[in-house]
Amino acid sequence: MYREILKDLEQWKDKGRRKPLILTGVRQCGKTYIIEEFAKNYFENYVYLNFETKETFSAIFDYDFDVKRIITEIERECKVKIIPGKTLVFFDEIQECPRAITALKYFCENMKELHLICAGSLLGVAIKREMISFPVGKVNRLQLYPMSFKEFVIANGRNDLIETFEKWPTDRPIPDLYDVPMKKLLKEYYIVGGMPEAVKTWIETHDIKEVEEVQNEILNDYADDFSKHAPASEVPKIRWIWDSIPVQLAKENNKFVFSHVKEGKRSAELEDALQWLSDAGLIIKTELVEKPELPLSGFADKTYFKVYMSDIGLLRTKSRVSADTICEESALYIRYKGAFAENYVLNELKAIGKEPNFWRSGNSAEIDFIYEDNSEIIPVEVKSADNTQAKSYKLFCKRYEIKKGLKLSAKNIAESVCEKTVTYNIPLTLAWNIDYYINNSVN
Numbered sequence: 001m002y003r004e005i006l007k008d009l010e011q012w013k014d015k016g017r018r019k020p021l022i023l024t025g026v027r028q029c030g031k032t033y034i035i036e037e038f039a040k041n042y043f044e045n046y047v048y049l050n051f052e053t054k055e056t057f058s059a060i061f062d063y064d065f066d067v068k069r070i071i072t073e074i075e076r077e078c079k080v081k082i083i084p085g086k087t088l089v090f091f092d093e094i095q096e097c098p099r100a101i102t103a104l105k106y107f108c109e110n111m112k113e114l115h116l117i118c119a120g121s122l123l124g125v126a127i128k129r130e131m132i133s134f135p136v137g138k139v140n141r142l143q144l145y146p147m148s149f150k151e152f153v154i155a156n157g158r159n160d161l162i163e164t165f166e167k168w169p170t171d172r173p174i175p176d177l178y179d180v181p182m183k184k185l186l187k188e189y190y191i192v193g194g195m196p197e198a199v200k201t202w203i204e205t206h207d208i209k210e211v212e213e214v215q216n217e218i219l220n221d222y223a224d225d226f227s228k229h230a231p232a233s234e235v236p237k238i239r240w241i242w243d244s245i246p247v248q249l250a251k252e253n254n255k256f257v258f259s260h261v262k263e264g265k266r267s268a269e270l271e272d273a274l275q276w277l278s279d280a281g282l283i284i285k286t287e288l289v290e291k292p293e294l295p296l297s298g299f300a301d302k303t304y305f306k307v308y309m310s311d312i313g314l315l316r317t318k319s320r321v322s323a324d325t326i327c328e329e330s331a332l333y334i335r336y337k338g339a340f341a342e343n344y345v346l347n348e349l350k351a352i353g354k355e356p357n358f359w360r361s362g363n364s365a366e367i368d369f370i371y372e373d374n375s376e377i378i379p380v381e382v383k384s385a386d387n388t389q390a391k392s393y394k395l396f397c398k399r400y401e402i403k404k405g406l407k408l409s410a411k412n413i414a415e416s417v418c419e420k421t422v423t424y425n426i427p428l429t430l431a432w433n434i435d436y437y438i439n440n441s442v443n
Contacts, residue, residue: 001155001196003030004351005144009038012140013115020104020116022094025144026281026310027121027225028218030196034144035090035117043115044086047078051100052093061099065106071114084113091118095126098133105135122229124279146194146311148351149344150432153185155199161185165430170415170437174427179412182429190340191323193313194347208323215317222282230276237273240265245283245307246319249339256285256307267303274307284308284346289357292370292377292400300357308343315343341384341428342368345408348431349380356380365392373438376403383409388425397421404438 012021025031039046049057060073071082074089082089094100100118107116118139120126127134147155153162164178191211192202198214201207226238244261248254256274258267277283285307287300309315316326325333326340349356349369356369359379369380379402381393388407397405398419407425414425424437 001147001199002151003034003037003144004148004151005034005142006038006041008142009034010042012142013042015140018112018115019108019138019140020118021140021142022104022123023117023119023142023144024123024281025119025121026146027221028195028197029144029146029310031119031121031144032092033196035088035092035119039088039090043088044083045080045088047074047080047082047087047089048092049074049078049090050092051096058097058100061097061103065099065103067103067106067111070103071111082114084111085115087115089114089116091116093120094118095120095123095132098126101127102133102135105138108135108138122225122280124281125229125276145347145351146313147196147199148194148348148432149186149189149429152189152192152194152199153182155203156185156188158185165433167436168413168430168433170413170424173412173414179427179429182427183410186429187326190312190316190326190344193311193316195311195313198313211313212317212323215314219314219318225280229280230273234273234276237262237265237270238276241270241273241277242282245309246315246336246339248307249315249343250319250335254306254339254342256305282310284310284350286346286369287357289359289370290361292359292396294372294375294377296357296370296372296377297355306358308346310347312340312344312347316340337384338382341408342382344428345369345380345382345431352432352435359396361392361395365395367392367396373435378402378438379405381405381407382428383407383411384428385409386411393423394418397423406434406438408434 012018023031051057060070075082091100107114126132150162158181161178161182191208192198195218198211201214202211226235230238240262248256248260258265258270261270278285285305287302288304289296289299291299293299319336321336346356346369349371354371356371359367359370367379368382371378379393379396381390386409388409388411393405396402402421405421405423407423408428408431410428411425413427416423426434426437
């Protein structure tokens with residue numbers, strides 16, 4: 001299945017200042033598959049070492065960090081010739097071999113011509129847990145997320161829709177010919193999500209029960225990771241937080257509240273568990289920025305935040321919202337409809353490289369997401385239906401003299417100007433393409 005990150009991998013391959021690449025991403029988001037596809041398309045041969053499934057690979061790194069010796073022993077163990085420039089070497093689940101992580105420094109310094117990629121689903125967790133010596137400045141990094149909505153549409157054989165909307169003007173309403181299938185696909189995406197195995201199952205079977213079986217297996221695997229990789233004292237807390245996320249998201253004020261995780265528990269007792277989930281890539285935090293100045297990260301309040309899940313399909317399954325409820329948009333869906341739209345937009349923003357936070361003033365004024373773009377602050381208002389009235393958005397734009405902003409909703413595409421702000425009213429189905437509108441404005 002098509003993944004956008006292949007373009008980034010191709011650029012890394014041809015970089016003049018290329019370093020060993022670390023590819024991170026939540027477990028089962030497709031890291032191994034995409035590296036194998038990359039190897040087939042761009043290299044003469046491919047060497048794969050999985051430190052989780054074969055312990056003897058770790059022994060290769062026990063003696064010293066002489067990269068020529070290491071490559072010779074890998075060749076002997078894998079029975080393959082490694083030719084720099086023609087061979088791709090892939091260290092998978094590298095967090096299981098801390099010395100291999102340290103060795104990346106020496107590969108960078110002494111074997112620059114070798115194309116070396118490493119991946120680890122729980123690398124962020126392992127580095128903190130094992131106090132691993134990380135080769136700062138000696139690696140390139142890429143993040144792989146679950147499949148975006150754009151990738152989901154392409155996987156469903158509708159690349160024609162993506163091509164249609166790549167440069168769709170804001171002054172031309174989208175006709176039903178294109179709008180209806182896109183909205184149908186978005187509902188399916190809310191149900192299936194972007195985990196590659198779930199998407200593949202949906203494409204092959206169009207059987208929701210089979211998709212949910214895959215999703216539940218993934219959720220169970222994540223729960224197993226809690227027990228295997230987290231400190232024993234933190235496992236119950238991690239489970240409490242993990243189970244509380246759908247309910248906390250569905251609240252009207254969806255600020256994450258530690259006391260709602262478990263009665264009587266305080267933030268000091270649960271912070272490490274929450275950080276574990278974040279380091280594992282299972283959750284995404286957005287933090288409050290009361291005074292939106294650049295850089296936004298420097299003005300974020302790390303004690304006041306929201307928590308989202310890394311995949312909309314897993315959120316739907318974990319929330320126990322049925323596929324029929326989403327397809328029919330029944331009254332029972334009201335509680336979660338806004339939460340799903342927000343989580344979806346956040347995932348799309350992350351997939352295109354944004355680092356969103358949110359803004360709130362007092363008890364009522366709030367912007368769902370704000371992010372930096374070319375030294376400007378872009379506000380993003382998310383509505384699950386077609387009502388785009390937003391007092392908070394107007395207040396924010398006026399107070400901070402915002403030049404451009406986004407409203408994502410079920411409404412048709414449009415562009416409006418109010419005082420100094422150009423607002424792009426973009427359908428939720430086009431969240432993947434917001435850069436086109438923000439960066440190609442003539443206003």
